[in-house]
Amino acid sequence: MNAELINCLRQELRSRKQDITQDYLSHRHPSRFFEAYGAELDRCLGRLWQEFFINMPICLIATGGYGRQEMYPHSDVDLAIVSTHILSEAEEQQVARFVQTLWDVGLAPAAKIGSIRQLLLSAQEDLTSDTAFLEARFVCGNHKVADDFLAKLNLQRDIATFIDGKLLEKSQRHNKSRGATSQLEPNIKTCPGGLRDLHTMLWLAKAQGLRPHFLTLVHEGILTRPEAGLLMHSHKQLARMRIELHLLAGREEDRLIFDLQSQVAERLGFKDNDSSMKSEQLMKQLYRAIKTVKQLNGILLPMLKGRVFSSLPRIVHDIDEHYYQVGTAIAVRNIKLFQQQPREIFNILRVIQNHPDLDLIAPRTLRAWWLAAQKIDDSFYADVENRLMFISIFRHGTGVTHILRFLNLYGILGRYLKPWGKIVGLLQHDLFHIYPVDDHILMVVRNMRRLALTAHSHELPFASGLMESFPYKTVLYLAALFHDIAKGRGGDHAQLGVDDARTFAKDHFLTNYETDLLCWLVEDHLIMSTTSQKEDISDPEVVNRFCQHVKTRDRLVALYLLTVVDIRGTNPKIWNDWKAGLLENLFQAALKTLSGLGSNQRITISRRQQAAITILDQQGHSEKNQRALWHILGPSYWVRHEKQDIQWHVSQLISRENEPQASIKIDVALKALKVMVFMPNAPKLFAQLCAIFNQQNLDILTARAYVTNHQFILDTFYLLIPDGFDEDEYPDIAAMLQATLGHFILGKYINIPAPRPASRRIRHTQIAPRIQLYEEDSGKQAHVYVLNIITANRRGLLANIAKVLSDFEISLIHAHIMTLDARVEDTFLIKSASLEDTKTQLALKQTLLEVLTT
Template structure:
């Protein structure tokens, strides 16, 4: 590299560092872009003089660089343009120019060729055409640059270009689905991200309008308010993207977990712990993209309508105030929302009632949205507005779309201040993946789907139950209010009762409806907690649950709400095993409430009788049956449900001395149930868990039982790794049974140490603090309940079982609740030593060492 270029590069580095330092001091996006691009252009000038002085070529900035938006590590989009075909000599110079840019670590993306060649290259390339839409002259022959711009604009089919950009946006949004895109969003390409703002400006520029917001105001395309809001959202996102690049030291546009705390701190969210910093950053992000989505929904169709050919306009009268235009509703006079604010809800009510209306006409939407900023206390107190809002839930039809529409445009937060507090609020608890407002609306959607016959195939029993439930609107409201008190500190279920009861009083609900709504909000976690963390075969557990529920109506409503809540929390959480737990608890509680619960001894006897009847039908002598029951002991029937007892009995009745392994694929699930029967020995439970973990299985539930003749009868529910197709399940089952059979006969030894403690990036950078609670079991001396919450990882259950063994604690029952990357486990253990506080403290400390990330 020549001395001149070395000097230019050193100057560039100094100017770049100065631009970054100045930006961090003044916190202005425009300042960074101006100073950083000036540094880049100074360096490019030196390179241009070296390679192309008097060449007749021209250099143009295209893409983001042409737009004047160059981020710290973004690609440098350039075009080297010739009026005629580029000679071999100039091709070599262009290649050397590009190589110099790479050597200087500027990540060039360079297009080169003649005016005609470049025009032809983008004729069917929407990405290339878009890049040249933003072309800006830098150096060389300006006449060539003007010629290229003129020809590019002349050949562009504006309507087709706009249609292609909108299709591109739809595809981009579709890719931004799933938990990864929600938790670690791409700030550039996500819905409402920077690329959506660019798309809006491209559509404007392609039809000859200005490509900046102030000029679009002057041209009458945007209002000052709209331009101000869009500019504010853009600056928020641009700030985050600049900080992302600076912290990652690369072109990283995803808000990765490991970068979220760094970006939050560098942006000034200080004085908070890392999790709170990240949550505050993400809340700012979600609110910014929401603003962009609002304005994009209004402005994009307006801009498109200026050039696009539309179907024949069909206009129908709705009433004195509204007409239907094709599939849209339009106000005859758009100032109606300001003159008569009750129409803010009335037009939405009409749209909800009419299946043939899917949207507000753009000018009407613009006026309606402007009027919504006038929603205040007096608007809320208007009985007509309250009736209409409650009516959205009473009707049910189109409820999901209605609430999402009202949330997108900020109406829910203006009408209900409690709602505004949860908009964009993300929860770093390792199983919620959506902001609270999006989660709530997903739960409402799930409840609503249960009411629609067209979706009955998804959950047939729950759908039938919902479709016969008389107070569907109260269930919708329960879904709407169940998490509304999140983020306030304290128990959100208790705090939400106040909001629910106030709403009920204000919106004409009866006392009975208000009581059911408040009870569901208060107890919305009850059923999932009992089903997933407690032994629902224990009559005391069932009795306590039913005392809280009391009525069949509450039971049905809670069951339906719980299903919908879990399905709306994280797609990974809902599976056949979790569904079976809830269904088992629902039916058991239903029988109990109907007076068929019986006393515990009668229940245990009934379970034994059912198994005896099966064995009798299989011609097993009664004497042999009694031997089996004696070997299992009376406690066995208290700890196992009827289906397990029947399965165990059928496999053990003829020989309960020989070790065996049996497994079965659970109906319509991705899980196996596995039973292991063998003589008791040290660390068996831990060693079995290690075998499952080594095969990649998640242990969903485990029941450790010791028979009267000192055999273990351990039953596991294990989830098959997601990469396996159902047709592979039999082979996986055979391989697992083979290893377990080898183990129980002493031919292999499972490892006693963990091979892997790998955890996800989310768990590593946004961990939850592990917690351990040890509680004595009432009426059972020396028995204890150990509740553990921690980050999930491979071999965790096996390692905890090793700790129990080392402390002379006998594990008798394990209820494993795996919530994506979080575990909430409940163990029933036996140990006289735990009476000693020092032993308890030692056990807790050893467990904490295993649970720490």
Template sequence: MASPDKFNYLPKAAELVKKSQSADGLDRLKIYKNYLQAGLDALTKQFQKGTSIIQLLRARSALIDHILATSWSQFSVHSHSALIAVGGYGREELQPYSDIDILVLLNDDSEEAEDSNLELEAWLAFLWDIGLEVGHSVRTINHCEQLALEDISVATNLIESRFICGNRKLLKGLNERIKQPDFWPSEAFFKAKLDEQVARHLKFKETSFNLEPNIKSNPGGLRDLQVIQWITLKHFKTSSLHDLIKYGIFTRREYRSLLNGQQFLHRVRFALHVLTGKREDRLLFEHQKKVAEWLGFEDHDNKLAVEHLMQRYYRAVMVIRNLNELFLQIFEQEYLKLGKSAQIIDLDQDFYLHNQRIGIKTPDLFLRKPHALIKIFRHIALNPEIIQIEAKTMRKIRSSQQMVNRHYRRDAINISYFKEFLSTKQLTSRGFALMKRTNILGAMIPKFAQIEGQMQFDLFHAYTVDEHTLFLLRYIIRYNKSEYGHEFPLCRKIMKTLVDPTPLYLAAIFHDIGKGRGGDHSELGAVDALEYCHSIGLDQHISELVSWLVRNHLIMSLVAQRKDISDPDVIESFASKIPSILHLELLYVLTVSDIRATNPTLWNSWKESLLKELFLATKHYLTQSTPRANQNQMMEDTRQQVLEQFTKTGESIEPVRELLSELGNDYLLRYHPEQIIWQTEQLLSQPELPYVAIKNHRSQAGTEVFIAVEDQPDLFASITALLSQNHLNIQAATLFTSPKGLCLDTFIVLDEQGHPLSYEQRIQEIQDNLIDGLSDMDNSAISVSRAVPTRLKYFTVKTNVEFINDDNSPFTTLEITALDRPALLANIGQAFRDCDIEVHSAKIVTLGERVEDTFTVSDRNHQPIIDKNRIEKIKEHLGQAINA
């Protein structure tokens, strides 16, 4: 047990003994609390001075050692037992608020008195009272051995146990047992720890790049490093990772990289513990800014301090993850000799496949044939049986990456192999993933290296820019595989007919490459893409196609989610920006994949249906040989479709004809024929008003709520409030008022999980609630109270209200950007009421913490809002309502 006096900045050990020896009760409690706090204060000061984090963790362990040993003696706990530190505490890697894992070790033949058990309970209660979170176990040596043989986690704790006080012989006896050859032999221990790691990585979807990572458990986190430590300790009987150099597992450079990554993560975790005042291993958004400040990061170069912190973090975990995999593979092959009997398959004259790993046949391959640095990834991309790169080959690739310089990138042979890789319809995304992880992708495309580990401090993007790009490529390549064709059949169809995927792959790589540099990342990326395509000699039309896709990669999503895509003018305007069917098809695949890869919570069936509808409508427009129909023709076509549908029923269509005439021509332009047929069926059933009908939208992607009610003030505000009160998220709204004052409003909604409604009981409950609320508008509460999620409090989004008047439109377009919060739309609806604004349609877009909603509005007389003074007053009122 190390004494805290070894670390001269900690409070003196003798002070605690002297002050607490004669104290009792509350006085003793206060003395220990003060000593513990003084130790934490001293460690915090040293941290801010830049003292080695490894030393600080050992100092914290020494401080706790002294507190435990001194109090153990004063409570006279189990005089014939031993107090043992286990887990991270046993390794002397104790963070400020980590659990204190201890083992009270008893002799197998000991018969402790009942009063000793009471003393142990009193001692443990005392430790909790002074502020230590103690995880304890009381076991005999035999019991320890039995449990350890059954549970790998118990065995792991025991092999890194450390004596604190008591009977030292007991720990010696335990160590003799656990060092026996049959106690978790190296191979069994290795396989068990590997299984643990695989299961843990799966919980985090195999990515190290979540924007709110768990420093300890995420792939590449401290737990990955501890796996190396545990296997090293078990097999080589050493706790020093430096010894792995002499065993030929790590080079000196790799060891230093591992150590640097470890120390950085420890410093982040230390800061996180101190700032939160508790055991916290998740680097949540609410903590990231404070941690960045504590670690000395500053805002500059178009990046926030928090973004600099996180980029450093992601690069550290990538190093640890890579070295973890390298260690496991070398240990498995060289020390356990596993997989030696697996068949070696020749892939070509340079590469072989062994045990699902690709390797090089000669150590000097990359020197003799530099293009092999690219060729290997084409093998990986086309062969799903290749899971990994052999450790020695991986090391050769990394040590050869400096070859990929300007001269390498200009060499005709190297370029031809890279172009071949890009033009291949890949069957697995591992080619791109491993090319990125070995730094070859960043070397081949230097601008890509600049975004590695680049994060954006928002809720919209769930991953770093480079990891998001890999997810995007993974989705695109997934469309090549027939077994996934049912997921997105339209994307699958496009990819199947695509002759050369090069433009799509390059557009995916470059679409966000301009982020972090300031300015419009789409424009910056388009310029970069064009320059790069020219540099590798792609044809002009392909280069321009890639650049166009990058420049316009957001446009399809914006139109689908913010515009009325049932309006032929919207389709015509969008189609005018699309040079060809190929541009449209690739843009569609890129857009679908981009949204899916941005954040798993953002993609829903409604967005899918909007994009598909926009794609099909635009494709039809681009392929038609005659000019589009005018509005009169469209109205007549719609009227005819509706009448023909009712004619099939054999009943008189006169009531239908009369109803359509009563509703007017605008109604026929506002809704899709299928919606008109359904709404007409509802209205002809002679319902009492207000009337509510609910069904799945024709796309099956959302739930359509149809409301028929007499026109009255504040209707939009009331309906949005009622829908919000029922925990529904509005995606879109179409609002229509007939000449006789009948309001026919349709809202597309999803539940709180982003799904259409599916349970009849829930649908009936919502229907009843809406009818009750609309039947008593005077007494119906239109306010909504729903708690603001904690994470939203740490983001700022500037509220922006923009009025747009177009000579071709009879109404005004109102665009609102604001911080998302529960019931925001209901608050906006109330502001519309206060400002005498009529709402005709709405498009609701939520992008993480930000909403970008678009409304078609008018005054009460159905005239556009053009008076500048009035617009300024409305903006002010809306701003107050949004930020209330």
């Protein structure tokens, strides 16, 4: 084919595609775009076909998205070139030239090529191929060959196996969509409730010989007309978003990535307002669309599957006068029961809880239940029996997560609990939550319930042991449900949530003790994570203050369990063994204090010194050398360091008090390195150490800085080893760091890195940095201040902050580094007489702000 004709076709196709796109931008009706673009592709392919194949037993078939006439601007053109026979070498070359020409004119063909027999075998062995061929339609060539191939294809397809395969494929696809990226930058095509789920419904229909259109399913009695309308509306919204993504990206982009969210929102008419950003409004629209698809999945897919398997014997058991069991589904005898007796809307859930072999509601029963539940109102809530049944879901415990998710999916939880309706789909732009508020809360409930199940006790053995013996499990499930229910209202959500919890407790007949415990947990659900991650829990005074707030063992156990499941339900990236250890250490220390076994600071110091003496005596060090080391360390050392660190330090430092050294211990359980650096004090040492760790790709979990009486720094760090390394590689990582630190303590300092650019998520989901500086009120030392910094995370951030402190000649005593995915909440205990001056404080804050916003 000559180059002039190819160039002409390429220009013609480009021009027509531009016209079709401009027409779409004037009305934004996806179906009109699909129809016009598909017709243009048919015309172009038909024109090219005539240049290559005339009067041959071969045809061109559209498959996949092209076959169902749903072509997006930059999607591949799915094709099959089918012949009656195995192609000869000359014919293969002719087909290869045709496919290459498609590339030359600007298409992106994804072609399957072969004889009828070869392609039938491909479809038989591969579900993806069979699905693509399910949507096949003739484009050009020998029509008889196409008809013969498609007829044989439909005859060979095992419908039951196909349906089972597509349902399993859907389940696997949903399981892969649980990570942070999938939640924050959802794939419009493959996310749960996305376009692929809509396609799956229609594939199951077409495999049974039904026309793949939702209105056809209405005529067949499978869908109601309102349900079909909801699905078509959701498809229109999702398709529009996907088209916009392709046009903006200039390529096949199906993820609603941060870089494009605001642009897509603007093109679809959303605007920033006082209550939400345009990107947030877009994500809410997406959330509603995919939720509708997921809701109707529960009705349509079982009904379509039931059409195929209905001829098989059904195992049916009577449950009671209203319900019977079909397989693992519960069905209602009288389809109008829920309308006639609204109490059955909750009672069916109670029945499911009492029958462990039931795991779903039969589709027609589900439709009737959903229709009746839309009428839940204040009178329904006022019915005492309904409230008793609702609280029984929590008291029973079995399946509580499944039931709450089910009620939320179908919008019933928000109808029954008015505060819940305000958080459905509410996004949290804080750089560490990855779920909308309602999904986060249900994840926390799920985590709490798993602690009560023996099958999951291996995940968190210590917490599971506490849960097993805790007598108020109902309160824990409710605390998980209410702890964030007041998000998005303005003000302190913990304080506001107490009113909701107290009202619920009164209306649902909780005892006074249960009510008090629930309200306290909702109000103070953040105190344990804050104390463990922002304060020095090795200090007995910190533990004592915490215990004065907690007061009882029940509160301590309940708060510990709620804190663990809350952190784990926020974002998989922010839970690690280090945080688990901090929480457990605080729990154990508080438990001793509440049990009367705690000690004051003087006794604690004595015990730490005695532990150090014991280990040095065992090593044969003289009392004289020990006293010399004690003098160098000074009295405040014993307050600021835990027993394990003290034993390690003194073993390394005894008789070497004037020798610079760096020591590293590997903590396999925590996947961390414990580092001690001992060397003469000098400006910017802490900042340079942070820079070294940054260069080695080691995140700082916590840092404790100390200066001895003879002006040596004694800095201790916990460093998190990056994911992807096996345990047998840890010694190599430690050795590389040891070599670098060895050079450093000999005076070979490094340059502190300039601030690095923020990640895509941070650039498009910004948070305003917060800096808080106040004087510590313990009265133990003068000129000691607490510096709290909340900001977006990036590489080298801690080194840059430490450099600012050094520039202001501020000494660092202790640092708690809390990394929450793309957000950090760091707390520094610092010392400087100059901070008494208000101007100095303002200058420090301004300089820090410049670093944080760079």
